[in-house]
Amino acid sequence: MEKFAQDVQSVLGIKLTPRQIAAFATYEQELLAWNARFNLTAIRDPESIRTKHFLDSLTCILAWRNNPPQTLIDIGTGAGFPGLPLKILLPHLEVTLVDSVGKKLAFCRHMVEVLKLEKVTLIQGRAEELGQTPAHRERYDWAVARAVANMPVLVEYLLPLVRIGGAALAQKGASGPAETQVAERAIHILGGQLQQILPVYLPGVVEERYLIVIRKQSATPPGYPRRVGLPAKKPIQ
Numbered sequence: 001m002e003k004f005a006q007d008v009q010s011v012l013g014i015k016l017t018p019r020q021i022a023a024f025a026t027y028e029q030e031l032l033a034w035n036a037r038f039n040l041t042a043i044r045d046p047e048s049i050r051t052k053h054f055l056d057s058l059t060c061i062l063a064w065r066n067n068p069p070q071t072l073i074d075i076g077t078g079a080g081f082p083g084l085p086l087k088i089l090l091p092h093l094e095v096t097l098v099d100s101v102g103k104k105l106a107f108c109r110h111m112v113e114v115l116k117l118e119k120v121t122l123i124q125g126r127a128e129e130l131g132q133t134p135a136h137r138e139r140y141d142w143a144v145a146r147a148v149a150n151m152p153v154l155v156e157y158l159l160p161l162v163r164i165g166g167a168a169l170a171q172k173g174a175s176g177p178a179e180t181q182v183a184e185r186a187i188h189i190l191g192g193q194l195q196q197i198l199p200v201y202l203p204g205v206v207e208e209r210y211l212i213v214i215r216k217q218s219a220t221p222p223g224y225p226r227r228v229g230l231p232a233k234k235p236i237q
């Protein structure tokens with residue numbers, strides 16, 4: 001964990017507390033133990049978990065450095081990425097973790113209990129449904145997602161959940177900039193505007209990483225998100 005703490009400091013300029021380091025160590029242990037039974041993630045060795053899951057998730061803060069959100073929804077969180085590492089780093093953040101798959105949410109619930117995290121809401125469901133539910137629609141400062149869908153689909157999942165003035169954040173690999181270009185019309189229709197494409201560098205990782213930030217400028221039209229499955233089947237063009 002020492003190298004992980006050093007990497008966090010060099011990449012993000014943040015010194016983790018002993019309590020936070022212990023929380024990441026517990027998260028890693030539990031992820032390895034659950035993964036042996038439930039196949040939660042393809043990344044299985046401790047070194048890669050620390051860099052490609054924990055540190056990569058934490059890089060989201062580079063997108064909001066001077067203006068951190070109070071409320072954040074993580075769509076397609078899987079084993080809690082990026083939402084849970086962000087919650088460990090920022091205890092005051094109100095985090096909502098969403099995934100359609102029960103066993104992934106069960107792991108997230110287990111982690112919330114083991115780490116005694118407060119102000120974390122867990123929802124088993126689809127982004128398309130939440131986006132049409134008044135309790136969630138246009139309620140969040142930031143909606144984030146990593147490895148969930150191509151940009152034209154992802155913006156239909158994320159932007160309806162974001163309040164006007166808030167932002168959607170997609171963590172993307174090498175295809176991020178090109179995907180964003182293809183999603184330009186969808187972003188506009190859904191009330192967003194591309195704000196920033198920020199390259200991110202992780203120690204020892206050669207693959208390109210990008211944070212794509214889309215500011216919510218105006219209300220999303222009521223017909224979006226469309227019914228479950230339609231955004232992926234027929235992305236907005």
Ligand code: SAM
Nearest residue numbers: 076077078081099100101125126127146147148
């Ligand atoms: N974000 C995590 C990560 O980076 O490790 C998990 C990524 S995993 C490849 C994609 C996850 O998104 C899966 O757990 C899947 O169940 C979830 N997912 C995909 N489409 C979704 C939707 N429309 N609503 C909710 N969850 C969705």
